[in-house]
Amino acid sequence: MIYSGVNMLMVAFVFLGCVPLVISLYQFLLIGLHSFKNHYPLTGCHFPQVSILVPAWNEVNVLDSTIESLMDMSYPKEKLRIYIIDDASTDSTPDLMKKKMTKYPGNVFHIRRHKGGEGKAHTLNHGINEVLNESWSEAFLIMDADVLFEKNALRKMTRHLRDPDVGAVTAYIKEGSRPGSLMTSFIDFEYITAQAASRRAQNILAFMACLAGGAQLHTRENLLAIGGRIDTSSLAEDTFTTFKTQLNGRKAIFDGNAIVWAEEPDNIDGLWKQRLRWARGNLQITKQYSHLWLNKKMHPHLGSISFSFIWFSILLMPIFMILASIGLASLFFLDFPLSWKLFKMFWILNVVVYVFVTLFSFLIDPISARQSWLAGIVFPGLISLCIIILSYIPGLLEYLILDNEKHLNWKTLDLTPMVIILLMYLWLSLSMVAAFGAKVIEKVKHLKWLSKPMLLISGYGPLLCAITFNSYISELRGKEMKWDKTEKTGKVQIKS
Amino acid sequence: MSDKETYLKELDEDLKVEKKLWIKEIFVFLVLTLLVVIREVYLDEWFNFGA
Numbered sequence: 001m002i003y004s005g006v007n008m009l010m011v012a013f014v015f016l017g018c019v020p021l022v023i024s025l026y027q028f029l030l031i032g033l034h035s036f037k038n039h040y041p042l043t044g045c046h047f048p049q050v051s052i053l054v055p056a057w058n059e060v061n062v063l064d065s066t067i068e069s070l071m072d073m074s075y076p077k078e079k080l081r082i083y084i085i086d087d088a089s090t091d092s093t094p095d096l097m098k099k100k101m102t103k104y105p106g107n108v109f110h111i112r113r114h115k116g117g118e119g120k121a122h123t124l125n126h127g128i129n130e131v132l133n134e135s136w137s138e139a140f141l142i143m144d145a146d147v148l149f150e151k152n153a154l155r156k157m158t159r160h161l162r163d164p165d166v167g168a169v170t171a172y173i174k175e176g177s178r179p180g181s182l183m184t185s186f187i188d189f190e191y192i193t194a195q196a197a198s199r200r201a202q203n204i205l206a207f208m209a210c211l212a213g214g215a216q217l218h219t220r221e222n223l224l225a226i227g228g229r230i231d232t233s234s235l236a237e238d239t240f241t242t243f244k245t246q247l248n249g250r251k252a253i254f255d256g257n258a259i260v261w262a263e264e265p266d267n268i269d270g271l272w273k274q275r276l277r278w279a280r281g282n283l284q285i286t287k288q289y290s291h292l293w294l295n296k297k298m299h300p301h302l303g304s305i306s307f308s309f310i311w312f313s314i315l316l317m318p319i320f321m322i323l324a325s326i327g328l329a330s331l332f333f334l335d336f337p338l339s340w341k342l343f344k345m346f347w348i349l350n351v352v353v354y355v356f357v358t359l360f361s362f363l364i365d366p367i368s369a370r371q372s373w374l375a376g377i378v379f380p381g382l383i384s385l386c387i388i389i390l391s392y393i394p395g396l397l398e399y400l401i402l403d404n405e406k407h408l409n410w411k412t413l414d415l416t417p418m419v420i421i422l423l424m425y426l427w428l429s430l431s432m433v434a435a436f437g438a439k440v441i442e443k444v445k446h447l448k449w450l451s452k453p454m455l456l457i458s459g460y461g462p463l464l465c466a467i468t469f470n471s472y473i474s475e476l477r478g479k480e481m482k483w484d485k486t487e488k489t490g491k492v493q494i495k496s
Numbered sequence: 497m498s499d500k501e502t503y504l505k506e507l508d509e510d511l512k513v514e515k516k517l518w519i520k521e522i523f524v525f526l527v528l529t530l531l532v533v534i535r536e537v538y539l540d541e542w543f544n545f546g547a
Contacts, residue, residue, distance in 0.1 A: 032521030035514050045503035074502075152506060159503060200517075257510040355528055363520040392531070394540045 007334055010327040014342045017324020017428065021353045023313035026306075027201040028360055034200045039253050044162030048138035049079045050154065050217070051131050055123040057087035057116060059145035060096055061490035062263070067100050067108060069148040069494070075155050081136070083109045084145075085127035088116030120213075121230045121237040132220075132228055140223055142230075142238075144214040148176065148261045148494050156258035157217045167222035167250025168242070169258075170211040172196055174368060176261030176492040182452055183271060185375035186460040187264045188368050192361040192376075196368075199254035202310075207301035208252035209311060211245070213238030215260045222250055234288070235481055236281020243289060246302055263492035268439045268451060272467055279471035280481075282315055318469040321428040321462075328425035336410045340402075343425060347391035354380065354388055367495075381431055381459020387424060432466040434458035439466075 052070060056063060063084065070082050082104075086093050097110035111127050124142060131137055139161060141154065149171075157169045172195050175188040195212070202208050216238060225248045231240035245252050265271040286293075293311075295303040313320075324346065331339035358376050362369040369376065378385060390397050401417045410418060423430070438454035441447045455463065497505070 029521075032518035035516070035518040038514055040507060040511055040514070043507065045500045047499065155503075156506065156510070159507075257506075257513060352528065355531060356524055359527060360521065360524045363524065364517070392535060392539075393543060394535060396543070 007331065007338070010330045010334065011338070011342065013323040013327030014331075014346060016320050017327070018346060018349055019309075019320055020313045020317050021349050023309050024357060025353050027198050027310065028357055030201040030204045031197055031360070031364070033204050037204055039160055039163070039166075039203065039251075039255075042163040043159040046158050046162040047076055047079055047155070048158055048161060048219075049136055050075070050081070050139045050141055050158065051137040052080070052082045052141045052143065053085060053124060053127045053131065054082065054143055054145050055085045055087060055120050055127065056089065056093060056145040057123070058089045058091045058093065060089070060091045060093050062146040062492070063093065063096055064100075065490060065492075066145055066148060067104075071104055071107065072151060073149055073154050074151045075158075077107060080107055081109060081131075082107060083111055083127050083131055085123050086110060086112040086116075087118075087123040087126075088113050119232070121232040124237075125229045125232065128223070128229060132223065137220055139217055139219055141215070141217045142213070143216075143260075144262065146263045146490075146492055147173070147214045148492055149215075150259045150261075150494055153215075153258045153260050154217075156255055157215075160253050160255060161217070161219055163251070165251050166253055167219055167225070167245040167248065168211050169217045169253045169255060170199070170208070171215040171217075171258040171260045172199075172254070172256045173212045173214050173260055173262050174495075175264045176495055177263050177266060178491055178493045178495075180371065181266040182375070182455065183266050183268065184264055185372045186379065187271070188372035189361065189376040189379060190460065190464075192365045192368050192372075193357060195254070196256050196365045197357075197361055200256055203254055205301065205304070205306050206251075207246060207304070207307050208242055208254060209307070210236075210239045211242045211252055214262050215258075216241070218245070219250075222248070225250070234281045234284040235277045236285060239281060239285050240288075243285065243292075243302065247292075247299055261492055261494050263489065268442045268455065268463070271463075272439055272470075275464060275467040276471055276474065279315075279468045280474055283471055283475045286311070286315060315468070318432060318465045318472075321432065321465060325426045325429040329422060332410055332422060332425060336407060336413075339425070340421075344391060344397070347387055350380075350384075351388050351392050371495075375460070378456055379459065380461050381434075382457045383427060384431065384459055384462075387427070431458045431462035432469060435463035435466045436470075438463070 054066065067082060071077070084097055086097070094110070094112065100108045101110060111130055113123065113126050116123065128140070131140070139158065153171055157171055160166050160169045174191060175184050177184045180188070199208065222245055226241060226244040230237045234240055242252055265274055292298045292303055293308045294305060297303065301307060328339055328343055331342065358379070361376060362373060380388070390400070401420055407413055413421070434454060435458040438451045438458060441454060442451035
């Protein structure tokens with residue numbers, strides 16, 4: 001009886017491991033509906049007076065091109081004001097700003113804090129306080145200092161504000177580093193899946209998990225309704241703003257055709273710092289809005305089952321992967337044939353999701369896919385990719401590992417197949433450890449060269465899972481909320 | 497070109513992009529179906545690993 005209870009629990013663990021796959025597939029299945037259900041019929045030719053708020057701390061490398069790209073946009077110049085909110089930069093930002101204000105009088109402004117270093121949200125609030133006091137602004141574009149806007153990006157965002165129910169609009173942020181790297185290729189592909197695809201699905205479901213912090217446009221009414229300030233209590237201020245916008249009864253819209261370009265980290269360490277901040281912010285939000293989950297009374301869409309499933313399938317992904325590994329490894333000893341069946345079922349599901357997500361992502365954004373198709377293919381990691389291919393061909397795994405013998409018990413296996421099978425069962429968790437290893441090795445002077453092959457073997461997806469797992473530890477330890485700035489070098493380019 | 501005309505032109509282009517999404521999705525479905533058919537009907541027979 002106890003034996004069967006443990007078995008069932010382990011089977012349940014393996015099924016939990018399937019949750020992120022199913023949710024991912026669910027989102028991708030919805031995307032086709034965006035052809036028929038989108039916000040475009042409610043848009044209009046609309047050019048509100050927009051104040052662009054650019055928080056900047058020692059960003060002189062990127063500010064010049066950012067300001068030039070903003071002034072180059074096809075948007076009426078008399079309706080555009082750019083505020084560089086200088087967080088007490090110690091570089092030559094003030095000198096650059098003098099030049100830019102002379103070049104673009106009435107369009108470019110410099111707001112300087114004399115004491116900075118408190119992070120992006122505090123810097124933004126300093127600027128918002130000053131700009132909101134004047135009645136000129138009808139909308140506010142909050143962006144990052146390194147983001148370059150395509151000429152028509154802002155006008156494609158403002159058209160949605162014609163609908164009075166819209167509180168905020170976000171654009172499609174693409175990775176634009178030139179020259180690129182393995183890491184930027186991974187991010188490039190990730191942004192197709194996480195933005196161009198997933199946010200379209202969220203448009204369909206009438207909720208938005210996060211307005212991209214690098215390009216979010218708010219109406220004046222919305223910014224005032226959320227308190228006229230950006231939340232400073234968490235590390236994910238943009239997600240807080242998104243939640244507040246929707247909880248106040250306004251829509252948050254994603255426009256996948258409004259494209260902006262950003263410089264993203266080009267090494268594991270940089271990515272780790274950035275994503276750890278995001279993941280910790282998401283945990284803080286989960287806690288702060290604990291009353292919201294699965295509570296339609298709080299909000300019809302944010303309180304829906306779909307939103308909770310999507311949110312938690314990402315937030316708890318490392319736990320799901322670890323549980324699936326534990327389930328498979330335990331069943332290996334308890335009921336080997338069952339463990340083998342479940343293992344194959346899990347990976348067949350992986351094959352379906354992998355093919356669907358990867359191929360559809362390539363088709364959704366073929367321009368980005370041309371740059372990052374290889375990263376898209378090896379996104380799960382080379383070992384996982386091998387298991388995916390082996391699972392696809394019927395009988396091949398049994399032929400290679402089990403030698404087609406009917407094994408009813410693990411004790412009848414030779415040592416080598418036993419070790420291989422256990423490693424494959426545990427790979428969902430081990431891949432995260434390997435990804436963490438790639439991060440550690442990147443900092444070791446003589447072994448640095450090994451970090452890229454290790455990342456390729458372990459995969460980018462497991463790397464993100466490892467970072468999320470790190471965020472649990474940081475939050476449990478109550479680690480200080482430190483704003484680790486992502487270094488920008490100014491190598492971003494518009495690649496249209 | 498006036499702002500209104502530009503808006504309509506851009507809207508038309510963007511709607512075309514969105515309208516293609518369901519066709520792309522159907523294409524992905526077809527590829528997936530083809531892969532399933534190949535797996536279930538042909539691969540087992542060709543490679544005969546299960547024998």
